[in-house]
Amino acid sequence: MASIETNDRLTPRWDATGLITGVVVDAVSKDVLMLAYLNAEALELTQATGFAHFWSRSRGKIWKKGEESGNTLRVVELRIDCDQDALLIIAEPGGPACHTGARNCFYRRVEGDALISG
Amino acid sequence: MASIETNDRLTPRWDATGLITGVVVDAVSKDVLMLAYLNAEALELTQATGFAHFWSRSRGKIWKKGEESGNTLRVVELRIDCDQDALLIIAEPGGPACHTGARNCFYRRVEGDALISG
Numbered sequence: 001m002a003s004i005e006t007n008d009r010l011t012p013r014w015d016a017t018g019l020i021t022g023v024v025v026d027a028v029s030k031d032v033l034m035l036a037y038l039n040a041e042a043l044e045l046t047q048a049t050g051f052a053h054f055w056s057r058s059r060g061k062i063w064k065k066g067e068e069s070g071n072t073l074r075v076v077e078l079r080i081d082c083d084q085d086a087l088l089i090i091a092e093p094g095g096p097a098c099h100t101g102a103r104n105c106f107y108r109r110v111e112g113d114a115l116i117s118g
Numbered sequence: 119m120a121s122i123e124t125n126d127r128l129t130p131r132w133d134a135t136g137l138i139t140g141v142v143v144d145a146v147s148k149d150v151l152m153l154a155y156l157n158a159e160a161l162e163l164t165q166a167t168g169f170a171h172f173w174s175r176s177r178g179k180i181w182k183k184g185e186e187s188g189n190t191l192r193v194v195e196l197r198i199d200c201d202q203d204a205l206l207i208i209a210e211p212g213g214p215a216c217h218t219g220a221r222n223c224f225y226r227r228v229e230g231d232a233l234i235s236g
Contacts (some may be wrong), residue, residue, distance in 0.1 A: 005218055006227075008233045022207050023141055023150055032141055036202045047230065075218035081223035086153045088224045098200055100123055103207060105199035106206045108126075112165065115126045115198060 005082045012043065013085040021053060024089045024097065026104075027076040033097035033104040036065070038087060050075050052089050071095035120176040123200045130161065133143075137173060142207045142215065145194040145218050151215035153220040154183070156205060168193050189213035 003066055004011060012020050013049040026033055036054040038046065042062055045053040046068040047062075052073035058065045066072030097103040108115040122129060130138050144151055154172040156164065160180055163171040167182075167189040176179045184190030190233035191209040198205055218221040226233040 002143075008235075010231045010233055015161060021139060021153060022181055023153065024149060032143060032150065032206055035141065035199065038190055047228075077226040078228035080228050082152065082218050082220070082225070086223070087228075088150055100200050102200070105201075105204070106197040107200070108198055110128055110165075110196040110198050110205075112126045115128055117126075 006086050010080065011084055012040070012080070012087075013083055015085065017057075019057075020084075020086070021086045022050060022054060022089050023086065024073055024091055025091045026097075027092050031104050032106060033073075033093060034093070035105070043087070046075060046089070047078070052091055065097075066094055066110070069095065069099070071097060073097065122202050128198065129202055130158070130198070130205075132158070133203065135175075137175075138203050138205055140149055140170070140172060140205045140207050142170060142191055142209055144215075145208045145210050149222050150224060151209070151211060153223070156178070159203070164193060164207070170209055183215075184212055187213065187217070189215060191215065207222075 001097050018039045022038050024033040039055040042053040042055050052075060054063050054064045070095040075091050077090040096103050108117055136157045140154050140156050157173040160171040160173050170183045170193060172181050190212040193209050195208040213236040214221050226235055
């Protein structure tokens with residue numbers, strides 16, 4: 001019997017709140033742009049529209065990335081991890097991916113307790 | 119006053135269970151290798167030893183990646199995201215990063231409901 005690690009059928013392992021983690025990577029630069037969370041509806045919308053959708057835990061609603069800013073994420077490829085609780089979203093960003101205006105959310109390097117920009 | 123998004127001091131935003139998400143990227147290929155979770159001790163050990171440590175939610179203990187398999191992750195750089203609840207671990211893998219033996223955990227592409235290896 002195929003396990004969740006070897007099967008050829010998408011069977012997301014939703015957490016207790018119905019979410020999986022999404023990691024967005026730039027299709028060209030391969031930079032990790034952002035992390036966000038998907039419920040079943042966000043995953044369906046992402047697949048149906050070709051644009052990344054997430055579940056906003058703070059706002060408690062479905063959210064199309066870029067719906068307000070215009071900085072959408074056009075999906076190039078989706079990949080799932082071994083235990084199917086993390087989705088890799090390889091995408092073409094329509095603009096800065098971070099809500100702060102940075103190209104990606106990881107704009108600070110950690111050095112001990114210090115954070116260094118760039 | 120500097121916010122969590124702009125400050126220059128590491129102030130991880132631990133979730134209700136004391137964890138942040140770690141995304142491991144290969145320092146050379148930039149491939150996303152795996153996702154795992156860190157508590158404060160795992161982060162301290164990662165910084166002190168230069169090797170990625172995580173909190174295993176299933177086993178309820180600290181875990182040095184590769185402690186059994188030998189497939190360690192030597193840290194090249196750590197980066198934190200805007201709201202400081204996700205850590206990007208740029209690392210040199212000592213071997214296959216996935217416990218399945220795959221080079222990374224994202225060895226299946228999602229096409230509709232189907233998963234395609236490679």
